[in-house]
Amino acid sequence: MWNRFDDKSLMSLWLCKKLWILPASFFAGSIYAQNDAKLISIEKAIQNGYVESSIKDLNKIQPKTLKKADQAFYNYIFGQAYEQQNKSDYVYSYYLKAKELYKAVDSLDKVAAINLDLAFLIDSQKNNTGKAQHYADEFLAYAKSTKDSKKLARAYAQLGSMNAGLHDEKSLYYFTLAIKQNQIAKDTDIEIGLNNNIAVLHNEYLNQPDSGLYYLKKNLPLIVPQQKYFELCNNYINQASSYHHKKDYKKAIEYLLKADSVPNKQKVKILKSYIYEFLSLNYKLSGNIAKAYDYQQLEYIYSDSIQYDKQNIAIADIQTRYETKEKELENKLLKKENKIIDNKHKASQNLFYGAVALLFISIVIAYLITQNLKRKQKISDQYKEIEKQKLDKQLGEMESSAIDLMLEGQEKERQRIANDLHDNLGSLLAALKLNFDNLRTKNSMPIHDKLYDKTDNLIQEAYQKVRSLAHAKNAGVIANQGLVPAVENLAAKVTIPGKFTINIFPFGLDERIENTMEISIFRMIQELVTNIIKHAEATEANIHLTQHEDSLNIIIEDNGKGMDTRTILRKNGMGLKNIEKKVEHLDGTLTIEAYEGKGTSVVINIPL
Template identity: 40%
Template sequence: MYFNLFYLFILLNISFTTQKTRNSINDRDLLAIFFEDIQQLKINKASEVIFKIENTGLKDKIKIYFEIKKCNGFEKHNADDILKNIVIKNREENLELLLDLLILSENEISYNNDRLKAFDYAYKGLELAKKLNTDFLEREFLILILNIFKNGIINNDVNVEKYLDQLFKLSKNNKVYLFKYYEYKIYLNEIGLLKTDLKSKIDKRTEISLDCFKKLESLIILFDKNNSINIEYYHLKALILSYNNTELSLTNLKYELKLLENKKDIFFNKYKYENLKELARKLAEKKQFLEAINYLNQSKNFESKITPLRNKFVYNLYISEMYYGLNKKDSAFKAMKLGFQNSISLNFKNQNNLISSLEIKNKTVEKEKQIFELDTKRKQNLSFLIATLSSLILISIIAALSLKNSKRKRKLAEKEKELETIKNLTLLKEQEITTINAMVDGQEKERKRIAEDLHDNLGSVLATLKLHFENLKINREKKKIDQKELFNKTENLIDEAYLKVRRIAHAKNAGVIANQGLLLAIQMMAEKISSADKIQIEVIHFGLDKRLENTLEITLFRIIQELVTNIIKHADAKNATINISLYDKNLNIIIEDDGKGFDIKKVNLNNGMGISSIKTRIEHLNGSFKVDSTLGKGSSIILDIPIL
């Protein structure tokens, strides 16, 4: 209660300050009001503010930004020629340059789907906004960067919390930006980018999201009921507060849809798309498949044009489940096949893990600039001192020779520095080529694995299915074989083919999960298995703060996955523990269970339970593999692998 009163007191003070601001005619103040209206989704009011700006240069640039923001990838904007002429380098650092960086960043997201460039522009804008003390643009660049994180461009970046903290510090006296802070904190927490200290990361994540949503509930009552920001509030409420209550989630989503029905502006297309897609998913959970398909088909009217392949993948993935629920197995199989093709075409790793290096690069450039300025001043002072001394001692021959020698040494040092730079660039190129070769090799192996799965698992089923169809054709008139029995066998083969394709697709998805990080993949696997309530698996980790080499992570994930499968199939265990730790370049993995155990002396470890294959893979990694088991007391498997 006291917390809500405190927020109310602050925000009443904010309302008074905001009203005072709106009566001001200062262009900077008008820009601040414009961006605040955009964050509240007040498109018409933002448009009205533009015409009050007196400075022609600022007005023209904010018009370009508004058009890009409003169209948002759903219609072509008319600023292409202007964008081509925007030059960033060697520009005067002023408000117009900040707006140009904001325009370029937003344009990369909305029309080129190049979030790497968008982040580069946004980061430069953020640093310049700090330098020029323009808080309102600093907030806009922070929100832009957080939105790039939200859209999954970085898998784990420690700086995301730094950007959140900066937004919070700039938002304490403004309810709109406080709302945006808690909104992005929820989204970033839900996709696992925020740090947690508890063993159970899922519980901690839920606790953080619910705490943030309580803050949002305290804020939303201070907005007008007709404020469009309610659209984002009810969408969050459906996804976060009622995620485990399908009925309550549907209620909030339908209320959000009601708010969106009156929004005819193209700016709201992305909100309509997400709402209709989520409605379809929730209705499918309730087995209301026909209504779900209706909403999913409606969502296609509001798709962004910049990600057509991703849109197709999501659509085929969702509708295949819905067709299968309606027992339309042919349609489900066709949609699943198309979705599988989309998933192969999609490059899920585009631009991942590059933004951190960009940020380091930008910081390095800034540092080099400062060092250069200091060095220039030092050289100027040195030149002045030499000139003064030269005038006092009449430029003696010894001084002239000394100066000549100094210049010669400096040139030699500069040449050595250039050679070192060339050497470093050559090394980086070689590393880049090695990385590309490894990536191509990995892709080739993955294609071979998928081809083998299709040939071994699906090929024989399809061949048998073809024979059955030929028998159906031959026996249509002769009727030598029971037609009904032959139809049933053929239908069973179609079901089997469908399930094999699903298994291959799920196996591919497991690799994608592993690529997101070994620890996260193991935790997700353990959570999924534990949710069946037959065995509880706990994951304990220590020292795994950084990613390992990608191929090593995938290999280790497959080994742990196979060992856990053995526990499920053979151990009759109720509980299991996966303990993984990294210390002093040595990775230790201990997998224990409380199952029935076995007598090691009577078990052939070279053949049983796939142990032989695992031992071979561990030996290939120069590691050791030990098994400890006692009848009736469970078993332990210990892996020690050196990390080079």
């Protein structure tokens, strides 16, 4: 006995016989407020087993008087009613109408829910799994688009049921996916359905009735406290199936009798018919022929009752067609009367239409005048926009020229500072070291040697720093070699063995870049290297130069003390602002990643 994965509906299977069970409406909770109250009460009556009276009530309603959404709901619950009576062709027709109407009002969630109903309905017919797959796939695609775990669980569960008996491993795979999704959704009804259908798969196709019993007994704590009598009846029938496959006919009979005693109100005649048929079968196999005969007679009574109901339904269908024809005739008479009334008022209407025509012409003239004014205004706005673009272009060219002049001035200033550092402060430190060495030689005393050594080291360190800064400021892009040799030359000059090392990693720079851009990029790298020497207290730095198809990527990183990026950009230091300005001038981007005590990384991307 299979569970159907719309909101709360089931389908039974016993020894390859399938039985449709009335689906509960997928219009749950707050959605009820969107539908006609009369239709909602009829749907509840159908779910409680009052099918015939519900069909009569539906026939009394004029669907065209309803809103389009209510028309869709009307067709859907009509399908529910006929599903209770096993009239699958009618069910299919009404579900299709409901689907099209829901499409018209853009209610995609309900369209998807009906796709799942149609997949289940078609799959229950012989040799129709392929057609059912189309609707199941539509529902699955919608569920994936919404990323709704509940919908995904239902979709995978339906695919698991459809593949049972055809591709059992695939069936188990889909059930597993459904279980994972429902662990997120935490829907009790889906969990009950999954346990039930996995049990049927084990009973009917995998010949594993013990596994089937495990899943069915697992369901009882979920079903019994909530008094889900329809699910409980199905559970007992499926447990009877498990014991039947174990050839424990006594236990099978026990659970079928339990199913018979459940106060279920849905699909009573059909369920009773099957319960009695299966009781007859198990009594026969257990050797109790008398009981088998008794239940066979009961089964015949319910089967005959079902046939009688079908005859009544056929008569009701004829009556419905007759009432429909009467309504069509009434509509024709009403149209004729309306035509007579229209003729009487024709003169006054012609006058009215003349006035409307005059008003329409006035509106058209006013519209044309307005459009002409708008067109003139649009032309004026376009002219202003063109003038603004020209001004922006001129300002951009002026800014570009200013930046070029600034870069040229910076080049000259760097040269002057480097020369001053090397010629003046460098010479003074060299002279200081010679005088200090002479003084140390003349006044050498063991007690003062430690102090002399420390002072000598400080002088030597100061000299090396001045030398490195001078080289950093004075290094330039070698005109006949390009960016990479210039950076390598800079690295060689500022490297101090054992104290500070710069590693260069070029990639893809096989051809020269435009010379002005090379100089700008080099000066940015030079400024960043100077900052590392002055502030980072680093022992090693890496410079990565990578040329892609249409951009240049520069990464400069050190293992120094790092910095706080939240405050560094707020400082007024000219070096970093100059770099930002240069990068902006080259239409590039600048990113600084730094953490105190963990070094600094600067990433520059420049389009070529």
